Amino acid sequence: MRLSKRWISLAPVLAAFALPAAQAQTQAPDTMVLRDLESKNPRKLSKDEATSLLTGAKMSRVSGRGNVHSWSNDAGGSFVISSDNRGAGATAAVGRPTTSPGKWHISDDGRYCVLIEWRGVPTEEWCRFILETTDGYYTVRSDSVGTERVFKIDIKK
Numbered sequence: 001m002r003l004s005k006r007w008i009s010l011a012p013v014l015a016a017f018a019l020p021a022a023q024a025q026t027q028a029p030d031t032m033v034l035r036d037l038e039s040k041n042p043r044k045l046s047k048d049e050a051t052s053l054l055t056g057a058k059m060s061r062v063s064g065r066g067n068v069h070s071w072s073n074d075a076g077g078s079f080v081i082s083s084d085n086r087g088a089g090a091t092a093a094v095g096r097p098t099t100s101p102g103k104w105h106i107s108d109d110g111r112y113c114v115l116i117e118w119r120g121v122p123t124e125e126w127c128r129f130i131l132e133t134t135d136g137y138y139t140v141r142s143d144s145v146g147t148e149r150v151f152k153i154d155i156k157k
Contacts, residue, residue: 032138035146040133044143047110050130053155054104054112060154063087073104081116112139130155 034042045053059079060070066087071079079102086095102116113127128139131150138150 032150032152033146034140034143034148034150037131037133037138037150040135042131042133042138045110045130045132047106047108050110050112051106053130053157054106056157058156061151071102077105078103 054073055075056073058070058072060068062068063083068084068086069081071081073079080099081102082097082099084095084097098119100116100118102114104112104114107113107127111127111129114125116124118124126141128141128151129143130153131138131140131143137153137155139153140148140150142148
């Protein structure tokens, strides 16, 4: 099949439109920052509130890559997390659910701290404050910086 000169000259233009669309698909769909929550009346949970809420809670989130993670916090500080591995950037287990062990605790300043020993990817370790809003819960590293990224997390007792 021969392409006309007209189509060949349009190729760079078409590619310029396709590249941003492909890049947008690999970025987190709902990147939010702390100031985006102002209309949702965010309230940081105290250490006691976080401990009460999170002990025995069923948790879920969508990772930055689009994988759905779910786990239940044992009273003893451990959990087993499941990932559907359906998101962009998943490893060799693309589309195959996996599980990994994890540990959790509430720090002295009230942050929810997690350590996940993923198989095949680096260990995940973080501590974040839990914010309660009118539409559910979010985690955040700092509750005083408006541009700090927040992460939606579902918590059910």
